Every structure is written in structure tokens, then in C-alpha cells.
Amino acid sequence: MWKRLLLIRGAELLMFTVLAAVPLGVHNPYVLGLLTLLAIYGILLIGLDVTVGYLGQVNLAQAAFLGLGAYTAGLCVTRLGWGMPLATLAAIAVGTLLGGLLALPALRLEGPQFALATLSFTALTVTALNELEWLTGGAQGLSLARPPLLQHALTAREFYWLCMGLLALTWVAMRNLLASQWGRAFEALRDSPIATDAMGVGTYRHKVAGFALGSALGGLAGALYAFNFQYLQPQTFVYELTVILLLGVVLGGRKSLWGAFVGASLVALLPNLLSNRTLFEIISGLGFLLALFAGIRGLVRRTIPPFQAIAPILGTGVLVAGGLLVTNTEDWRKAIFALMLFSVVVGLPEGLMGFASKFLSRLFRIPDAPLPAPSPLEEVLPAIQVKSGSPLLEVRDLKRYFGGVKAIDGVSMTVPVGQIHGLIGPNGSGKSTLVNVVSGLYTPTAGEMSLRGQPLPVGSLFNTARAGVARTFQNLQLFTGLSALENIMVALRDVYRRSRSLPLVLLGLGRVEEKRAQADALALLEFVGLGQAARTPAKDLTYGAQRFLEIARAVARRPDVLILDEPAAGLSHPDMLRQMEIIRRVHQRGVTIVLIEHHMDVVSGLCDVVTVLDGGKLIAEGTPVEVKRHPKVIEAYLGEVEAGPALDPATAAPAPG
Amino acid sequence: MSIIAQMAVSGALMGLVYALIAYGFQLTYATSKSINFGQGELVMVSAFFTLTLITLGLPYWLVVPGGLLFGAALGLFVERAGVRLALEQKSEGWILLTIILGLFLFSVAENVWGRDDRPFPTPISHEPIRVLGVDVTPVELSVAIGVFAIMGVIEVFKRQTLLGKAFEAVSADRDAGELMGISATHTVMLSYALSGVVAAVAGILVSPITTVGPTMASALVLKAFSVAVVAGLESGFGVVAVGMFLGALESIASYYLGSGWREVPGLLLLILALAVRPTGVFGKAIIRKV
Numbered sequence: 001m002w003k004r005l006l007l008i009r010g011a012e013l014l015m016f017t018v019l020a021a022v023p024l025g026v027h028n029p030y031v032l033g034l035l036t037l038l039a040i041y042g043i044l045l046i047g048l049d050v051t052v053g054y055l056g057q058v059n060l061a062q063a064a065f066l067g068l069g070a071y072t073a074g075l076c077v078t079r080l081g082w083g084m085p086l087a088t089l090a091a092i093a094v095g096t097l098l099g100g101l102l103a104l105p106a107l108r109l110e111g112p113q114f115a116l117a118t119l120s121f122t123a124l125t126v127t128a129l130n131e132l133e134w135l136t137g138g139a140q141g142l143s144l145a146r147p148p149l150l151q152h153a154l155t156a157r158e159f160y161w162l163c164m165g166l167l168a169l170t171w172v173a174m175r176n177l178l179a180s181q182w183g184r185a186f187e188a189l190r191d192s193p194i195a196t197d198a199m200g201v202g203t204y205r206h207k208v209a210g211f212a213l214g215s216a217l218g219g220l221a222g223a224l225y226a227f228n229f230q231y232l233q234p235q236t237f238v239y240e241l242t243v244i245l246l247l248g249v250v251l252g253g254r255k256s257l258w259g260a261f262v263g264a265s266l267v268a269l270l271p272n273l274l275s276n277r278t279l280f281e282i283i284s285g286l287g288f289l290l291a292l293f294a295g296i297r298g299l300v301r302r303t304i305p306p307f308q309a310i311a312p313i314l315g316t317g318v319l320v321a322g323g324l325l326v327t328n329t330e331d332w333r334k335a336i337f338a339l340m341l342f343s344v345v346v347g348l349p350e351g352l353m354g355f356a357s358k359f360l361s362r363l364f365r366i367p368d369a370p371l372p373a374p375s376p377l378e379e380v381l382p383a384i385q386v387k388s389g390s391p392l393l394e395v396r397d398l399k400r401y402f403g404g405v406k407a408i409d410g411v412s413m414t415v416p417v418g419q420i421h422g423l424i425g426p427n428g429s430g431k432s433t434l435v436n437v438v439s440g441l442y443t444p445t446a447g448e449m450s451l452r453g454q455p456l457p458v459g460s461l462f463n464t465a466r467a468g469v470a471r472t473f474q475n476l477q478l479f480t481g482l483s484a485l486e487n488i489m490v491a492l493r494d495v496y497r498r499s500r501s502l503p504l505v506l507l508g509l510g511r512v513e514e515k516r517a518q519a520d521a522l523a524l525l526e527f528v529g530l531g532q533a534a535r536t537p538a539k540d541l542t543y544g545a546q547r548f549l550e551i552a553r554a555v556a557r558r559p560d561v562l563i564l565d566e567p568a569a570g571l572s573h574p575d576m577l578r579q580m581e582i583i584r585r586v587h588q589r590g591v592t593i594v595l596i597e598h599h600m601d602v603v604s605g606l607c608d609v610v611t612v613l614d615g616g617k618l619i620a621e622g623t624p625v626e627v628k629r630h631p632k633v634i635e636a637y638l639g640e641v642e643a644g645p646a647l648d649p650a651t652a653a654p655a656p657g
Numbered sequence: 658m659s660i661i662a663q664m665a666v667s668g669a670l671m672g673l674v675y676a677l678i679a680y681g682f683q684l685t686y687a688t689s690k691s692i693n694f695g696q697g698e699l700v701m702v703s704a705f706f707t708l709t710l711i712t713l714g715l716p717y718w719l720v721v722p723g724g725l726l727f728g729a730a731l732g733l734f735v736e737r738a739g740v741r742l743a744l745e746q747k748s749e750g751w752i753l754l755t756i757i758l759g760l761f762l763f764s765v766a767e768n769v770w771g772r773d774d775r776p777f778p779t780p781i782s783h784e785p786i787r788v789l790g791v792d793v794t795p796v797e798l799s800v801a802i803g804v805f806a807i808m809g810v811i812e813v814f815k816r817q818t819l820l821g822k823a824f825e826a827v828s829a830d831r832d833a834g835e836l837m838g839i840s841a842t843h844t845v846m847l848s849y850a851l852s853g854v855v856a857a858v859a860g861i862l863v864s865p866i867t868t869v870g871p872t873m874a875s876a877l878v879l880k881a882f883s884v885a886v887v888a889g890l891e892s893g894f895g896v897v898a899v900g901m902f903l904g905a906l907e908s909i910a911s912y913y914l915g916s917g918w919r920e921v922p923g924l925l926l927l928i929l930a931l932a933v934r935p936t937g938v939f940g941k942a943i944i945r946k947v
Contacts, residue, residue, distance in 0.1 A: 058752045105932035111749050112692055116882045117931050123879050124924040131917040239875060243760060246753065307742050335764030341757045345750060346742065 007364055015261075016168050023157045032156055034268055039163035040224045041264035043170050045248050046257060047217025050210050052246065053254035054178075054186040057111070060242045061102065061118035064125035065095050065215045067237030069222020071129060071136055074144045074232050084149045088223040095219020096212050103211035107204065122242055129234035141233040144226060163224050170217060171257055173506040177213075180510040181489070181499045181517070186210060188479040188490045195477035198439065199491040200465035200557060209502060240334070244270070247341045253351025262352055274329050274336065284323050287340070288316040291347055312347030315339050371485070371534060372515050374522035381524070381555060384590030386418035391453075392592050393438070393469075393561050398447035400430075400437050407433040409616035410447070415561065420583070420593045422607035422624065424600075426636055430616040431596050432474060435563055438594075439471045440464030451560060470559035472550045474566045474596075480539035484530055484549050487538050488521035491556040495520060521556065528552040528582050544575035548582055555586055562586065563594045568602050580605055600628075612636070663791050664912050665905040670797045672904020673804040674863045678881035679888065679896040680808055681855040686890040687828035688841075688848040689744055691751045693735050695759020696856055697878025702762050703728040703853075704860030704869045705770045708777055717780060725857045731762075732853020736846050744845070759874070767871050774870035781865070796865050803862045808893060811851060824848065879920065880907070883927040889937020899938065 019039075023032055044066055051059035069091035076087035106117040129136050136142055146154065154162065177183055185206045189196040193203040226232060244267055252263025273279055295309035319339045326332055348355055393415040400408045408430040415421045425431050436442045438449055443459030450456055457463035470491075479487050495517045499510035525531050528548040533541060538549060547567060554562055567583065568576045576599065583606055587593055597603050603610060604624040612620040612627055614636040620627050627633055678700060682692040693699065707724035715723070739754035781799050785792040815821040827834040827844040835841050859877070860869075867873060884903055888895035903923050911919035930938060 056749075058749065102928075105928060109931060112686075112694075112752060113886055113931070115694070115752050116886050117928065120879065120883065120924045120927050123920060124928075127917065127920055127924075131915070240760075243756060246756075250753065305742065305745070311738065311742075331768055332764055334760050334767070338757045338761035338764065342738075342754065342761070345753055345757065349750070 012171070016164065019164055020161065023160060029156060032160055034272075036156075036160045036163050036228055037268040038265055039160070039167045040221050040228065041245075041248065041267050042167045042261050043217055043224070044221035045245065045252070045260040045264045045267070046170055046174055047214040047221065048245055048249050049254060049256075049260045050186075050214035050217075052249050053256070053259075054183070054190070055207055055210050056190040057107075058115040058246070059118050059211075059214070060115055060239070060246075061121045061125075062214070062218050062245050063237045063239075063242040064122040065099060065218025066222045066225060066241075067125060067129060067232075067234070068098060069095050069219030070226040070232050070237075071142065071222075072219065073223035073226040074142050075135065077144045077147050077226075078142065082147070084147050084227065087147070088220065091219040091223035091226075092216050093219070095222070096216040099215025099218070100208060100212040102215075103208040107207045107211060119239070119242075122237075122239060126234050126238050129237070136234070139234065141231055143231050146227045146230055159227065163228075166220065166224065170220075172508070174257060176508040176510070177502075177505055180505045180514070181496045182206070182209075182502070182505055184482065184486055184490050187482055187486075191479040191481050192477040194441070194461065195473065195479065196490070197461035198441075198465050198471055198473075198477075199553065200462060200493070201490060202462050204462075213502070243341075244337065247337060249351075250341065251344050251351055253353030253355070253357075256351070256353045256357070258357075259351050259353035270337075274333055277329065280329055280336075281320075281323055284316065284319040287343065288313070288320045291316045291343060294347065308346055312343040315343035315346070319343075368535060371522060372519040374526055374531070375516075375519040377523050377527060379523075380520045381527070381558060381589050383588070386590045386592075390417050391415070392417045392451065393594070394448075394450045394453075395434075395438065396448040396450075398434065398437060398449065399445040400433055400442055401445045406616050408437065408613075411613065411616070411618050413611055413618065413621075415592060415594060417592055418590065419608045420587055420595055420606050422603045422610035423594060423596045423613065424598070424603060424610060424627075425613035425619075429613040429636070431613055432565065433616075434613065435471065435565055435594070435596060438464075439469055439563060465557065468560035469563065470554040470557040470561070471563040472554050472565055472567060474569060476546050476550055478538040478546055478550060478553075481537065483535050483537055484525060484541060484545075485518065485521050485534040487549055488524050488553050488556045489517045491553045492517055492520055493556065493558050524552045524556055525549075527555070527585070529578070544571055544578070547571060547575070547579060551579075551582055551586065555591070559591060561592050561594060563596075565596050566598065567595070568597060568599050576602065600624075604628075659790060660912070661909060664908045666791045666793065667797060668905040668908025669901040670793070670800055670904070671863075671866070671908065672884075672900040672902065673801055673897070674859050674900075675877065675880040675884045675904060676896040676900025677804045677808070677855060677859045677862075678877060679885035679900060680893060681852040681859070682881070682885045683890055683893065683896065684811070684852045684855065685740075685845070685848045688824065688831075689740065689845045691740055691744065692755075692885075692890075693732075693739075693759075693849070693852065694752060694755040695735065695739075695757075695762060696852070696881065697874035697876075698759040698762040698766070699728060699731050699735070699853055699856040700860040700863075700877055701869070701871060701874040702731065702766050703857035704777065704864045704873070705766055707857070707861050708775065708864070708869055709770075711778055721861060724861050725854050728853040728855075728857025728860075729850040730853070732849040732851070732856070733846060734758075735853070736849035740845070740849070741842070763871060763874060770869075770871075772871060774868040774872075777864035777869050779865035783865075800862045800866070803858060804897075807855060807858045808897075811855070812893065820847070876920075880923050883923040885937075886927055887930040887938060889940025891937070892939035895937065895939025 019035065022035060044062065048059060048062040051057050072094040073087040073091040076082040076090045102121050106114055109117060130138055146159070148154070185196065185201050188201065189203045189206055196203045248263030248267040249260060251266055252261065253259030273283060291312040295313045298304040298309040299306060319336065322332065323329065329336065344351070391414045395411060395413045398408055398411045411434060423431050423434070433442065437444045440457060440459060440461040440463060448455065451467055451469065457467055479490060482490070496513055498504045499513050504510060522531065522534060525534055528551060530545055530548060530552070533545060538546065541549060551564065551567060564583065568579050571579055580602060583593065595603070595607060607624055609621065610624050610627045611618060612633050619632045619636060620630040622630070678696060681696055686692050703724055706727045707720055710720045710723050735755060735758055739758045740751045743750035743754060779796060782795045785794050815824055823834070823839045824844055824847060826837065826839055827841050831841050863877070880903065884896055884900045888899040903926065906922045907919045910922045
């Protein structure tokens with residue numbers, strides 16, 4: 001524990017101490033300028049890393065937020081005569097607001113469309129800054145004098161300390177955020193947005209909040225940028241800067257505060273790198289040797305695809321050769337960026353810090369922080385005495401059409417409290433569609449759904465999950481990058497109170513709830529027999545364990561109704577028996593269950609009542625035994641036959657679907 | 658009134674160039690769900706290369722195919738260097754890599770051909786002719802003819818030839834196509850080559866009107882992005898309609914608000930369209946499956 005604190009916090013403390021002490025020894029104003037820029041870019045890149053690293057989206061708008069923050073602060077000072085604190089707050093507010101406004105439409109998109117939307121925003125911003133001459137001075141630029149802070153005119157050295165202090169604050173706040181439910185939600189929604197919604201966490205609101213936070217940091221960096229240079233021009237904040245900022249984040253290493261810091265140093269130093277010929281030759285030469293060494297090693301050991309080995313060698317090779325041929329490296333600035341970035345993106349996809357942290361973790365084995373003792377199960381999942389009989393989940397005349405396909409066509413069904421209700425039918429009979437409509441993934445074409453007599457939300461996984469319906473997925477939707485424990489922690493209900501408020505989390509006040517969350521999640525892991533696998537990443541669990549974990553995660557919602565979509569699909573026989581035992585135990589705690597399954601022995605062994613669907617319509621309902629003998633059911637599974645001995649439908653439809 | 662009509666017509670003809678570049682995005686998006694973020698640089702570098710062929714004194718019937726072949730080669734280069742690995746790893750690394758390749762090509766163009774805009778000679782006349790009360794130059798008309806011709810040829814190719822059918826098959830379902838013995842990798846290469854040809858055509862068509870220079874890349878590609886997103890990445894008819902509309906809109910805006918604002922309607926339209934219909938006006942709604 002102490003070793004862990006010492007190594008991680010110690011390294012951070014050491015770095016900030018050294019950085020703060022530099023101006024005491026070094027009096028060169030040029031060095032001080034560079035370090036100030038480093039602090040500003042550090043804040044900017046930590047903000048960019050929220051979208052690029054944690055949300056996994058290519059964000060091309062960060063330069064625009066830097067510009068908007070800078071101009072806001074600049075105009076507050078020149079036009080309104082505001083002091084430094086107020087102008088900075090205004091810049092942060094503009095970043096947050098515009099970031100939120102852009103994110104609302106843009107984050108409904110994924111991948112390329114999101115990148116395009118942010119790129120357009122950057123172009124729009126530069127146009128506006130250029131054309132609103134009456135306000136911004138247009139291409140002429142905007143000059144301002146750095147206002148005093150609390151009646152005290154800051155010297156360059158004091159301003160540097162201010163920037164460094166703000167970087168340290170940003171760093172700590174960000175670390176608090178990432179160690180909280182928010183950080184987990186960011187990771188979760190990248191792995192499976194659908195499951196994040198289905199666990200009641202809310203993909204969209206987390207994305208929008210994350211983007212707005214990143215933009216707010218852009219605004220803060222912008223204000224400092226304005227106070228530092230005291231002269232602003234729209235042309236500074238164009239597309240090229242955006243690409244350089246991306247270079248910083250990717251080169252430094254995504255999803256890492258240290259990575260953002262390393263990236264920022266690089267961005268701040270780049271212009272020097274290009275103007276100093278020897279430095280450029282040394283760096284490009286080192287890069288080439290590194291690529292050559294790593295590439296040949298990778299090729300010989302066959303650990304990486306050939307392209308990934310050869311392309312960085314070619315990229316850095318062109319860089320070295322070009323450096324010898326070209327007289328003025330300044331002119332080839334963009335090509336040099338491009339070659340460096342290309343080599344890193346292909347060769348070191350995890351960036352310098354991603355690479356270094358792998359190496360360092362091998363050097364210093366840092367033990368994990370110990371887990372708390374599990375909470376009593378009664379606290380996490382209180383056993384409810386249910387009076388069975390009263391209807392809990394009701395579906396009336398539900399329809400869902402896809403174009404001309406009537407996937408479900410007028411199904412009515414009632415699930416009473418405390419029941420395990422089976423849902424079976426041949427492939428394409430509409431079981432999955434029914435579940436997807438009830439759980440909110442699809443909007444029904446017509447019909448009504450209610451839970452305890454209250455209408456269920458329509459067409460929103462998130463709202464339905466909040467109303468008390470939890471579900472698992474036919475093809476697993478685990479948060480593969482998170483550990484088994486964290487998978488459950490994401491879904492826990494009623495544990496996070498403070499952690500819901502972003503400002504409290506940034507201040508580190510959400511931390512107390514983390515222990516409780518860990519204890520609760522551990523109790524649920526033990527409930528499904530995975531207590532030993534708490535630290536294992538979900539993607540490394542066995543297939544059976546992944547199925548159990550998905551149930552534990554859904555149970556963490558403490559749902560009124562738990563929908564299990566083929567929980568035994570693909571399981572080995574021993575695992576299947578274990579799975580049945582888990583389902584029985586969940587049921588004993590008073591959870592009503594809807595079970596979709598193909599394995600007839602699972603259905604017969606667990607269900608009180610079974611509903612059979614075929615062609616989107618309900619064809620039979622009754623106890624498992626009754627249903628098995630029902631002529632329509634036999635016909636649905638085997639085609640039209642003369643009345644004969646009852647057949648087991650499971651043997652007729654072995655494939656999941 | 659006639660001023661507005663005049664502005665709308667010449668703007669719409671320009672808009673066809675945006676539509677053509679956006680069509681290039683659609684070609685690669687269909688086969689690989691990826692687009693080249695450096696497409697503007699492909700347009701610009703192909704135009705510069707063609708200009709070099711002209712200044713070398715080659716006849717036009719050789720210059721144009723040369724430019725198109727060069728465009729195809731660039732498209733293949735982008736696919737190999739920037740897209741293939743990311744697609745194999747099912748990551749979105751291609752977004753960054755195509756941006757990077759675009760930046761590289763931009764810098765090369767800046768240093769090889771210079772930073773200034775240069776005129777692009779053409780055998781077609783710049784003298785306006787009067788059609789239905791609106792002045793149009795034959796050069797502008799050649800844009801329309803060229804755009805429809807190349808799009809028509811590619812659509813016929815996709816529908817009528819075996820290779821084209823393979824293209825459509827992989828677009829519809831990559832895995833099923835592979836199972837039928839069609840190489841998805843080759844199809845993606847083909848789509849990038851076609852996209853490069855389309856970019857070169859766009860460059861050759863637009864350069865006589867706008868002149869050639871490194872900055873044409875970002876100016877054109879931004880609008881093409883708007884067109885592609887507003888229209889959706891599926892409908893060829895959609896990009897033509899949206900492209901012409903956007904071209905007309907921006908030409909009218911620059912007349913009334915000043916030329917600095919000409920890009921604003923397009924960008925606003927883009928952000929609005931995203932808010933209202935994220936899959937594009939002509940795009941299909943996505944059904945999420947679990």
C-alpha cells in the first residue's frame with residue numbers, strides 16, 4: 001500500500017516540485033516561456049484526452065475551444081475591463097457551454113461523422129473569429145495586456161507558477177474523476193454503449209458531460225494562452241493546430257495524464273526541434289534506429305504484422321533521408337509532423353507512455369490496493385418475500401414491424417410477481433425482438449407495456465433500466481476492458497450519491513463511496529462464485545464465467561424484473577448446471593425473471609410458466625409440461641405432423657438465434 | 658431576382674464538384690465503412706500533377722487519363738498506408754492515419770509546386786453564353802457534364818459488370834462476400850482507386866474555374882464533408898441534390914454577407930442536419946442489433 005502511494009504519487013510530486021523550482025535556478029526568459037507553454041498545453045491535452053482517449057472519438061475541435069477561450073478572456077479584459085479570475089471563469093464557461101451545445105448533436109454520431117462534425121465546428125469558429133471584425137478585430141488580431149491578479153501585476157515567473165498550479169489542480173481533479181464511477185462509465189461506454197445504457201448508467205449523458213469537461217479545459221487553457229501571449233489571431237487556431245494537438249495526445253499516450261503531459265512537452269518543443277538542425281537530426285536518427293530495432297525484432301519474433309514493423313522504418317527513414325536533402329526544415333514542417341505521427345500511430349499505437357508504463361510496471365511491481373471485505377449479501381441484494389400472483393410485467397397487444405416484416409405482431413403476456421417466466425419459440429419467432437422492445441432497445445410499433453401497473457418507458461434502454469428492468473444479452477455485452485469487479489461496480493444502484501455530481505467528484509469527494517461500491521460488488525461476485533476473479537479483466541474470463549458475470553452485473557441493478565436472453569447458450573454441461581443454480585438463487589432473493597432459452601431442460605427445470613411464440617404471435621402458454629404437448633408448439637418446431645407422441649422442442653431447434 | 662438566379666445557378670454548378678468529392682467518400686464507405694479524410698489533398702495533388710503534364714506540352718487526350726491514373730495510384734497509396742491495417746484491427750485508426758497522409762501530401766505539394774495559386778489552362782471557353790436568362794460559361798457546363806459522366810460510368814460499372822457486382826456484394830455484406838470467394842481487401846482497394854479517380858476528375862474539372870493551389874484542398878473538402886454528412890453516406894442521388902443546394906446557398910450567402918461568410922451556411926446546415934437526422938437526409942436509419 002505504502003509502496004504504491006510512494007511510487008505513483010511520489011513521481012507526480014517530484015515532477016511538479018522540479019518544474020516549480022526551475023525558475024529559481026534558471027533565469028533565461030526563453031526557457032520560462034517554453035515551460036509556461038508546456039503547462040498551458042498540458043491542461044489543453046488533458047482535456048482533449050477525455051474525448052480522444054476515454055471516449056475513444058477523434059475530436060478535431062480542441063483547437064477551436066482553445067481559440068474561443070482565448071478570445072473570450074481577451075475580450076472580457078479589453079472590452080469589459082474584467083480581472084484575471086473573472087475572465088478565466090468566463091472562458092471556462094464559454095468552453096463548457098459551447099462544448100455541451102456541440103456535443104448534444106455531435107455525440108449521437110460515431111467515428112467518422114463525429115470527426116467531421118468537430119472539424120466543421122473548428123472551421124466555423126475560425127470563420128467567425130475572422131469575420132466578426134467589430135468584435136474580434138478580425139485578421140488584424142486582438143491585443144490585450146495581462147490584467148493584474150488581485151491588484152498585483154504578475155511577473156513572468158509568477159505567471160508561470162500560476163499556470164503550473166492550474167495544471168497540477170487539473171491533474172488532481174482529473175485523477176479523481178477517472179478513479180470514480182465516471183471514469184468507469186467512460187471505459188464502459190466505449191466497450192459497449194448498449195450495455196452501459198441497459199445498466200442505467202446513460203451513455204449519452206456521460207459522453208456529453210465528458211466532452212463538455214474537455215472543452216472547459218480547452219477554455220481554461222485558452223484564457224492562459226491569451227494572458228501569456230497577449231496577442232491573438234484567428235489563424236492560430238486552425239486545422240493544423242488541431243492535428244498537432246492530436247499528435248501530442250497520440251504520441252504521448254492516450255488515456256494517461258502522464259501521456260498528455262509528455263505530449264504537451266512535445267507540442268511545446270516542436271518548433272525548436274525544427275529550427276535546430278542538429279537536434280532534428282539527432283531525434284530523427286534515434287527514431288529511425290528505434291523503429292529499425294523494434295521492427296526487426298517484431299518481424300523475427302512474428303509478434304506484430306509485417307506492415308506494422310516496416311511502415312515505421314520507412315516513415316522514419318524518409319525523415320532521416322529528407323533531413324539530409326532538404327535545406328530548410330521549416331518549409332517541410334507539416335511533412336515532418338506527418339512522418340513522425342505516422343510512424344508513432346502505426347508503430348506505437350499506445351504512445352510513448354503506454355509503452356513506458358508497460359516497461360515500468362515490469363520493473364517495479366506495484367501491488368494492487370487491497371480489496372475491502374465483501375458486504376453482507378442481505379445489504380446488496382435484500383431477499384424480498386413476494387406474494388406471488390399479482391401481475392408485475394404486462395404486455396398488451398405489442399407490435400414491432402421492420403418495414404414489411406412483422407417481427408412481433410400483437411403479443412399479450414402477463415408475468416406475475418415472483419415467477420420465472422419462460423419465453424421460447426423457433427428461430428425468428430420474435431423472442432429477441434420482444435425482449436428488445438420491452439427493455440427499450442426498440443420502440444414498439446404499437447401496443448402497451450407496464451410494470452406494476454405503471455407504463456414502461458418506450459424506446460430507451462436507459463429509462464427502462466431506471467424503471468427497474470435489467471437484462472443480459474444473447475451475445476455477451478460485457479465491458480471487456482474492465483475487471484470483473486468493475487463490471488459490477490458500473491451497474492450498482494443506490495451506492496453512488498455524491499459521485500453523480502461532477503463538481504464533487506472533481507474535488508475528490510466521491511472517493512468514500514468507492515470502498516462501499518467495491519465491497520458490494522465483491523459480494524455479488526461471490527454470489528455467482530467469481531470471488532477469486534475480481535481483478536481479472538472481463539475479456540480474460542472463461543466463456544462460462546463471462547455468462548455468470550453478466551447475470552451478476554444485471555442483478556447489481558436490484559431489478560424488479562430480470563430478463564435473461566439465452567443465458568445458457570454455448571455453455572458446457574457443467575457450466576449450464578451452475579448457471580441454473582445461479583438463476584435459482586437469484587430467484588430465491590425475490591427477483592422475477594423472464595427467461596429466453598432454447599435448452600428445453602433448462603426451461604423445464606426453472607420455469608413456472610412458458611410462453612411460446614411463432615411468427616411473431618403467441619401460440620401457447622402454460623406449464624413446461626403442458627406446452628411440450630401442445631399441438632401448435634409441435635407444429636411450429638417440426639412442421640405440420642399428424643398428432644403423435646410429444647416431442648422435445650429443444651432437439652428440433654438446437655441453434656441459438 | 659435575376660441576380661439571385663444567376664448566383665444560384667453558378668453556385669449549384671460549383672456544388673456539383675462538392676457532390677463529386679462526397680461521392681468519392683461514399684465509394685469507400687460502402688466497401689469499408691471508412692473514408693479518406695485527406696481526400697481534399699488528393700484532389701489538389703492530382704490537379705497539380707495534371708497541370709505539370711500540361712506545362713510539359715502533352716496533348717489533352719493524354720493529360721486527362723494521366724491525371725486520372727495518378728489519382729487512382731494515390732487512392733491505392735492511401736488504402737495501403739493508412740486504411741488497411743486499421744481495418745484489419747477493426748479500429749478507427751484510419752481516421753487519424755488518413756488525416757496524417759493528407760498533411761504529408763499537402764506539405765509535399767507546397768514544396769514541389771509552391772504555395773501560390775496558379776491558373777489552370779483549358780481548351781474550353783470562359784466566354785459566357787446565355788441560357789434561359791442566366792449567364793453560364795462553357796467551363797461551368799463542362800463541370801456538370803464531367804460530374805454526371807463519371808458518376809454515370811461508375812454506377813453502370815457497379816450494376817453491369819461482374820467486378821462491379823462483387824463491389825456491391827462486399828458493400829452489402831463483407832463476410833458473406835468473402836465466403837462467396839470475393840476478396841474484400843481487393844474490393845476495398847478497388848473502391849479507394851475509384852475514389853482517387855473521382856478526386857482527380859474533381860480536381861481537373863474545378864481547377865480551370867478556381868485556379869490550383871494548396872489551399873484548395875481544405876476549402877473543397879470541408880464542403881464535401883458537409884454534403885456527405887447532410888446527404889448521408891449511402892445515396893448517390895442525395896449528394897448531387899444536397900451538393901447543388903449547398904453550392905447555390907453559399908454563392909447567395911457570399912453575395913449578400915460577404916465572401917468571408919461563404920462557408921458558414923454549409924457548416925450550419927451540417928450541424929443542424931446532425932442534430933435533426935444524424936444518418937443524413939437520404940441515409941437509412943440504423944437498426945441496432947444485440
